[in-house]
Amino acid sequence: METGVIFAGFGGQGILLAGKVLARAGMDQGLEVTWLPSYGPEMRGGTANCTVILADEPVGSPIVDAPRALVALNGPSLDRFEPKVAPGGAVVVNSSLVPRPVRRKDVREIPVPVNDIARELGEPRTINMVALGAAVRALGILPLQAVIQAMVEELGERGRKRLVEVNREALARGYAEAGRFLA
Amino acid sequence: MPGKAILSGVHFMNGDEAIAEGAIAAGCRFFAAYPITPQSEIAERLAWRLPRVGGMFIQMEDELGAMAAVVGAAWGGAKAMTATSGPGFSLMMENIGLAVMTETPCVVVDVQRGAPSTGLPTAVGQGDMMQARWGSHGHYEIIALCPASPQEAFDLTVRAFALSERFRVPVLIMTDEVVGHMYERVEIPAEVPEAPRRRPQVPPDRFLPFEPDPDLVPPMACAGEGYRIHVTGLTHDERGYPDMSAEAHDRLVRRLCDKILRFRDEFTVYEAVDLDDAEIAVVSYGISARVAHGALALAREQGIKAGMLRLITAWPFPDPVVRSLADRVRGVVVVELNLGQMSREVERVVRGKVPVIGVYHAGGRIHTPEEVLSGIEEVQRCR
Structure with a gap:
């Protein structure tokens, strides 16, 4: 069983880190994981995405044709990756920035206003963790607690107490938000 | 604060970081490079780690200088490495040849990206494989290893240092952007044996710096150890002195190739x-x-x-x-x-x-x- 997740957005939205936290959480839970980034030569801006694979057997190719979940933090990312999502898969859309709904009817749309939520939390940079929290709920294969732990590990020495706390809140808010759209 | 040289345990690491840790575990204490995508994570990690384990990191003016510094460091007694991507690999070619000719043990990493020229700085390629083989001038043999995962990047970097000491030749790690940037589980063992340098077995007055052992590899004395050494890219005799005869040239070039080809079973891995x-x-x-x-x-x-x-x-x-x-x-x-x-x-x-x-x-x-x-x-x- 192999689960692919694509995180995509503008450079600077933190999507690479969001994917890394998910992959690390999977590794900590004993899964085989890969995390592969894709970005352009720009120092900032541009678009970026990363692919996470969580599997119970060693992963071959680190790219996926049909992700079980997509996290799209901007419009171009939704346009580009929506067609690839596996039927029945989840699409977490940043409804703060993306003006359109998901077009496909065979995927589960989870609109989360991540910019608004992050602003409410007083730390706009946590949009990636809000989105990740929603994705974790939609995937349903890793406990939120494992993802929180991986976030703390990933922030490492940079993770001062306040940062860890606000990112924990962000993950929890995203997780709760997604629950509204999932049975 | 001194750090641990071998970070034994399980890590979530990309191939670049695994190469950096493999080098430190193998005893590398000198790294000279110029940053370039997708190699930068190797340089970044070593800039942080090497000073904490008693090593030295130098960001050189360019890749010509980086490779030259590595040759010099090896002759100063260090296990030395550099890392780059295609454009920098091209610039290193002349001094890689110098390392071949002077039988300098060292490791060179090429994290390949889309090429020619600046090409695709952030995307994968494997277009430097022939350059790895023939990129420097003249006829020579060199060892190149290709990891397919971050774990193997660690393992092969350790092995590259061992082979470079065993054969006194630059060993190339020909990896690529995906292996370099991909994060996976990497397990670093409890102990990593450090490959010894082949030392002179005779007193300084009887030492000839390029007199080979029966397996065609000469023992290596480093600068400042009391042995007389003369290191030149010119064709040289067993004393290291220039010899411009066709016979000496053919003899030297053949030995540089044969010392590797005759023992290929030792390093042919698949x-x-x-x-x-x-x-x-x-x-x-x-x-x-x-x-x-x-x-x-x-x-x-x-x-x-x-x-x-x-x-x-x-x-x-x-x-x-x-x-x-x-x-x-x-x-x-x-x-x-x-x-x-x-x-x-x-x-x-x-x-x-x-x-x-x-x-x-x-x-x-x-x-x-x-x-x-x-x-x-x-x-x-x-x-």
């Missing part, structure tokens, strides 16, 4: 996947082999008995391994992220005995298993 009953063999290396792995199962679902020879040692090319493969299969598919480099070697060794088909892509993305499968199907149809 992985055989499902080859026992295979009728079609995929030959690949690095990240491309990893993707091709997925195509084998697809082929077998269709009743095609496909296996794979994954080259881990790319140079010297494992002629005997590929030759015996060609005796056993009906066709060969070479998968690589260039328009046919290692496949030239495969064709040379196979000598038309069975059809050889290339699944090529100039880089920018890795293959899909389906692309590899169509190559397997194509060669299956050949008669």
Whole structure:
């Protein structure tokens, strides 16, 4: 069983880190994981995405044709990756920035206003963790607690107490938000 | 604050970081480089780590200087490494030749990206494979290893240092952007044996710095140890003095090649996947082999008995391994992220005995298993 997740957005939205936290959480839970980034030569801006694979057997190719979940933090990312999502898969859309709904009817749309939520939390940079929290709920294969732990590990020495706390809140808010759209 | 040299345990690491940690674990204490995507994570990690384990990191003015500094550090007694990507690899070529000629143990990492020129700085390629073999001028042998995962990047970096000391030759790690940037589980063992440098066994007054042992490799004295050394890129005799005769030149160049080729069994490493009953063999290396792995199962679902020879040692090319493969299969598919480099070697060794088909892509993305499968199907149809 192999689960692919694509995180995509503008450079600077933190999507690479969001994917890394998910992959690390999977590794900590004993899964085989890969995390592969894709970005352009720009120092900032541009678009970026990363692919996470969580599997119970060693992963071959680190790219996926049909992700079980997509996290799209901007419009171009939704346009580009929506067609690839596996039927029945989840699409977490940043409804703060993306003006359109998901077009496909065979995927589960989870609109989360991540910019608004992050602003409410007083730390706009946590949009990636809000989105990740929603994705974790939609995937349903890793406990939120494992993802929180991986976030703390990933922030490492940079993770001062306040940062860890606000990112924990962000993950929890995203997780709760997604629950509204999932049975 | 002194740090631990060997970070034993399980890590979530990318290939670049694994190479940096492999180097430190192997005893590397000197790294000179110029930053370049997708190598920068190696330099970044070593800039942080080396000073904490008593080593030295120098960001040089460019890659010419980086390679020169590595040669100098090795002669100063250090285990030394540099790392770059295609554009910098080109600039290193002259001094890689100097390292070959002066029999300087060192490790050079090329994290390959889309090329020629600036090409695709942030995307994958495997277009430097022939440059690794022939990029410096003159005739020479060099050892090149190709990791297919961050774990293997760690393991092969340790091995590269051992081989560089054993043969007194630059050893190249020919990796790529995907292995370099991909994070995975990497397990660092509790202990990593440090490869010894071959030291002089005679007193200084009887020491000739380029007098080889019976296995054609000379012991190495480093600067400042009391042994007289003379190191030059000119053709030289056993004293290290220039000798401009054709005879001396032929003798030296042959020895530099033979010291490696005669002992190729020591370092020829490969992985055989499902080859026992295979009728079609995929030959690949690095990240491309990893993707091709997925195509084998697809082929077998269709009743095609496909296996794979994954080259881990790319140079010297494992002629005997590929030759015996060609005796056993009906066709060969070479998968690589260039328009046919290692496949030239495969064709040379196979000598038309069975059809050889290339699944090529100039880089920018890795293959899909389906692309590899169509190559397997194509060669299956050949008669």
